[in-house]
Amino acid sequence: AQSVTQLGSHVSVSEGALVLLRCNYSSSVPPYLFWYVQYPNQGLQLLLKYTTGATLVKGINGFEAEFKKSETSFHLTKPSAHMSDAAEYFCAVKFQTGANNLFFGTGTRLTVIP
């Protein structure tokens, strides 16, 4: 079955530390992959996406993610956390077969400790 999984519903990091948010998918065909960020009481904003081409993609606010087909993963990273990064992050997947819509993970809430 096709699915998307985010490991860790809550992640805490110190300001200046590495941010690593995990996302894995289950699909026989590599899907299109997205990361969205949601700040409190706001809608979701696209951080970055992978469709084809280079497997390391850079997004806004210093975030990047690497598509690893062998690990069926698309983890989100940022070298140095900033207080303004505190938000909820959603991994989303568009499977290349089946319904033409995004499937979202359950989200990871990032807390940045000063």
Place this chain on the structure above:
Amino acid sequence: NAGVTQTPKFRVLKTGQSMTLLCAQDMNHEYMYWYRQDPGMGLRLIHYSVGEGTTAKGEVPDGYNVSRLKKQNFLLGLESAAPSQTSVYFCASSPGTGSYHYGYTFGSGTRLTVV
């Protein structure tokens, strides 16, 4: 450039009441979607539309109806609200299908409480 606009932003309903949530986009997008967001469950697709006059069921369609009479508008209706429909509702739009999927543009959400 408004993007995706949702109205209302907040609403409290009594059980059994009906209401309509309006979503409007000004980007000439073909596809539109309604999601609900609940704690620990991420976003779940309620209904979607791939063009004017078309609608389709998503993952959790029960208790909701939709209409897309105009390309720019996508309405979500609750005929008889239940407490289980207390949620934050998001509308989104996208250009459509093709070799690349450009991701969605989201509205700011409607927080609905059913008492």
